[in-house]
Amino acid sequence: MSDFGGVLNEEILSYIGRESSDETVTFHRAEMIRYANAVTLTKEPNPLFVCDELAEESPFRGIIAPFQFYSIPFTQMAPPALLKEDGIPAAGGLFSVELPPIPLPRTMAGGLNIRYERPIRDGDVLTRRTRIAAIVEREGRSGPLVFTTMETIYRDQSGGDVVVVQQTIISR
Amino acid sequence: MIFWDDCVVGDEIPVLTATIGSAQLFLMSAVTLNPHRIHYDEGWARHEGYEERVIHGPFHGEVIIQTVQNWLGSTGWLRELEYSNRRYAILGDKLAGHGRILRMYVEGGRNLADLDVWVENQNGEVTAPGTATVVLPSRESPIQTEV
Numbered sequence: 280m281s282d283f284g285g286v287l288n289e290e291i292l293s294y295i296g297r298e299s300s301d302e303t304v305t306f307h308r309a310e311m312i313r314y315a316n317a318v319t320l321t322k323e324p325n326p327l328f329v330c331d332e333l334a335e336e337s338p339f340r341g342i343i344a345p346f347q348f349y350s351i352p353f354t355q356m357a358p359p360a361l362l363k364e365d366g367i368p369a370a371g372g373l374f375s376v377e378l379p380p381i382p383l384p385r386t387m388a389g390g391l392n393i394r395y396e397r398p399i400r401d402g403d404v405l406t407r408r409t410r411i412a413a414i415v416e417r418e419g420r421s422g423p424l425v426f427t428t429m430e431t432i433y434r435d436q437s438g439g440d441v442v443v444v445q446q447t448i449i450s451r
Numbered sequence: 452m453i454f455w456d457d458c459v460v461g462d463e464i465p466v467l468t469a470t471i472g473s474a475q476l477f478l479m480s481a482v483t484l485n486p487h488r489i490h491y492d493e494g495w496a497r498h499e500g501y502e503e504r505v506i507h508g509p510f511h512g513e514v515i516i517q518t519v520q521n522w523l524g525s526t527g528w529l530r531e532l533e534y535s536n537r538r539y540a541i542l543g544d545k546l547a548g549h550g551r552i553l554r555m556y557v558e559g560g561r562n563l564a565d566l567d568v569w570v571e572n573q574n575g576e577v578t579a580p581g582t583a584t585v586v587l588p589s590r591e592s593p594i595q596t597e598v
Contacts, residue, residue, distance in 0.1 A: 317475070317481065320521065321467070325521070345516075346532065351483060359486075393532050395559055
């Protein structure tokens with residue numbers, strides 16, 4: 280048994296702080312409105328996302344992106360030949376940073392934390408970078424659990440933070 | 452319009468219920484470019500052990516978000532949300548978004564409230580618990596412009 284606990288070792292912990300390269304995209308109102316219409320659970324989406332006139336009169340002074348829209352324009356599409364039988368791309372996961380080789384058989388999604396510093400608007404050019412923020416082991420009821428937390432920061436043209444997203448993957 | 456002045460810790464916000472149909476399930480896959488077959492191929496979903504096509508994890512987030520935004524209208528702002536997907540839902544399930552004010556405080560001159568938020572299915576089981584932080588207008592300053 281090492282000093283690191285059950286399954287963590289120096290190599291795994293060396294992944295903390297590793298970063299993806301930067302990706303930059305421009306946000307467009309048409310795509311924001313399309314998303315708002317697709318996911319709305321009420322008859323019409325909140326006017327802040329789709330209606331210029333009403334949004335202009337709001338404190339936001341114009342339409343803003345729906346809350347979970349921030350990652351959509353960054354989405355890649357794999358050619359069908361590169362999808363596994365279940366439809367998930369064979370290579371290239373959800374994160375653009377390489378995940379640590381944790382020697383546990385199963386992974387599941389943990390918590391997701393999304394914090395906005397300001398709303399996203401039409402024409403924003405956002406650059407994102409993902410960093411492995413933490414790798415923590417805890418003892419679960421049926422053995423070790425490893426929590427790997429990825430932090431993705433979305434910055435605007437002037438370098439200011441717009442959205443900070445933390446997503447945890449649980450290995451068990 | 453919701454004002455900070457009218458809110459009290461412990462208040463529950465109006466429940467939003469939703470039964471997501473197969474067309475909307477398809478639209479979610481489409482707008483997120485998500486090719487995972489469990490969301491649109493019933494045979495494949497059964498093959499993976501589900502009774503029906505599976506509602507996307509982020510859709511539980513949408514139930515929470517839209518519950519909060521329905522309450523906020525177009526003057527308050529949902530600033531932060533944390534949630535976890537604890538239990539899956541399938542086509543035909545009825546999901547209900549809930550929220551309760553946990554804490555109210557002023558920070559950087561803005562009126563903030565933290566809410567306990569969660570999604571329940573038709574059996575009263577929680578599919579996604581979470582916490583939200585919102586910026587609320589007050590009667591004295593109905594426009595919190597620094598958003």
